[in-house]
Amino acid sequence: GAGVSQSPSNKVTEKGKDVELRCDPISGHTALYWYRQSLGQGLEFLIYFQGNSAPDKSGLPSDRFSAERTGGSVSTLTIQRTQQEDSAVYLCASSSSGSSGETQYFGPGTRLLVL
Amino acid sequence: GENVGLHLPTLSVQEGDNSIINCAYSNSASDYFIWYKQESGKGPQFIIDIRSNMDKRQGQRVTVLLNKTVKHLSLQIAATQPGDSAVYFCAENASDDYKLSFGAGTTVTVRA
Numbered sequence: 001g002a003g004v005s006q007s008p009s010n011k012v013t014e015k016g017k018d019v020e021l022r023c024d025p026i027s028g029h030t031a032l033y034w035y036r037q038s039l040g041q042g043l044e045f046l047i048y049f050q051g052n053s054a055p056d057k058s059g060l061p062s063d064r065f066s067a068e069r070t071g072g073s074v075s076t077l078t079i080q081r082t083q084q085e086d087s088a089v090y091l092c093a094s095s096s097s098g099s100s101g102e103t104q105y106f107g108p109g110t111r112l113l114v115l
Numbered sequence: 116g117e118n119v120g121l122h123l124p125t126l127s128v129q130e131g132d133n134s135i136i137n138c139a140y141s142n143s144a145s146d147y148f149i150w151y152k153q154e155s156g157k158g159p160q161f162i163i164d165i166r167s168n169m170d171k172r173q174g175q176r177v178t179v180l181l182n183k184t185v186k187h188l189s190l191q192i193a194a195t196q197p198g199d200s201a202v203y204f205c206a207e208n209a210s211d212d213y214k215l216s217f218g219a220g221t222t223v224t225v226r227a
Contacts, residue, residue, distance in 0.1 A: 004158075031213065042204060042217035043159070050213070059214075091158055098213050101147035101166065106158035 002026075004107035006092050012113045013082055021077040021110045023092030029105075031098025032075050034067060037089040037109070046090075049075060050098035082114045125222045134192040136221045138205035141186065145207035149215070150179060150190045154201045162190070162203075192223075200225045 005024040013019050025032045034046040045059040049069040060066070064082075069075040079086055089111050093104040128134045140148070146167035151159035165172045165179045165188075172179050178191040188205050202222050206215040 006158075033214075042219050043206075043215070045214045045216075048213060056214075095213075100208055100210050100213055102208075102213070103149060103161055103164060104215060105161060106151075108156075108158045 004092055004094050004105055006090075006107040006110050008110055009108060010111045010113075012115065014115050015084060016081055018078065018080045019082055019112065021079075021090050021112070023075045023077070023107060025073065025075070025092070025094030026105060029094035029096050030072065031095045031102075031104075032069060033093045033095075033104060034075070034077050035091045035093065036061075037091055039088070043091060046077070048098070079112075082112075084114050087112055087114045123221065124219065125224070127224045127226060128195050129226050130195060130197060132195055134190075134195045134199070134223060136190045136192075136203050136223065138188040138190075138218045138221075139186060140188060140205070140207045140216075140218070142207060142209055142216070143186065144209040144211070145216075146210045147208040148179070148181060148188050149206045149208075150177075150188075151204045151206060152199075152201045153204065153220075159204060195223075195225050197225045197227065199223060 007022045030051045032049045035043040037043050047067045048056040064080045067077045089109040091109045093106045095102045095104045149164045150162040152162050153159045163174045163179050170181050176193045180189045202220045204220045205218045
């Protein structure tokens with residue numbers, strides 16, 4: 001597709017369950033980012049993938065959060081044993097090479113609600 | 116509508132007027148700045164960017180101004196339209212980093 005796509009668009013889960021969020025970046029973009037946006041807040045960096053390099057996981061809030069990027073394209077963000085404070089919009093972005101000073105293009109986000 | 120010099124979380128503007136949205140950044144090493152527009156239920160949409168070697172850049176109905184001396188960024192929207200109602204975020208990027216740091220956002224409401 002022409003832009004970044006994410007699925008599901010909405011996810012409601014019960015506390016303690018695991019969830020998987022998917023991101024499909026713009027074709028040809030080697031850099032992929034995950035951000036979290038809590039209600040009424042700005043975006044918080046979670047994790048960054050660039051090509052075959054080790055990901056930058058410095059923004060992940062706890063060890064319940066993990067992410068993979070298979071084949072240098074699609075990425076999955078997994079949250080284990082979800083808590084109510086995990087409720088937020090999870091946004092994925094991609095950029096062409098991951099260099100500084102490069103525009104990041106965002107997907108529509110996955111709205112996660114943990115009951 | 117204008118929030119001169121200050122970052123305010125909300126801005127109400129009459130349709131047809133010009134809007135000015137302000138953003139202060141803190142990292143003097145930042146050399147790339149982006150404005151994003153986020154409509155309800157959607158992801159942030161790129162509007163315009165500027166690099167630190169410039170102090171002004173114009174797009175279609177939008178202008179970004181950068182004042183590195185006081186670490187201030189502004190977005191001007193000409194002839195504001197109802198479709199401009201959204202949350203606007205500024206983001207900064209340092210030369211040795213790939214992460215974007217986002218401001219708190221300004222909610223713009225256009226009055227008919």
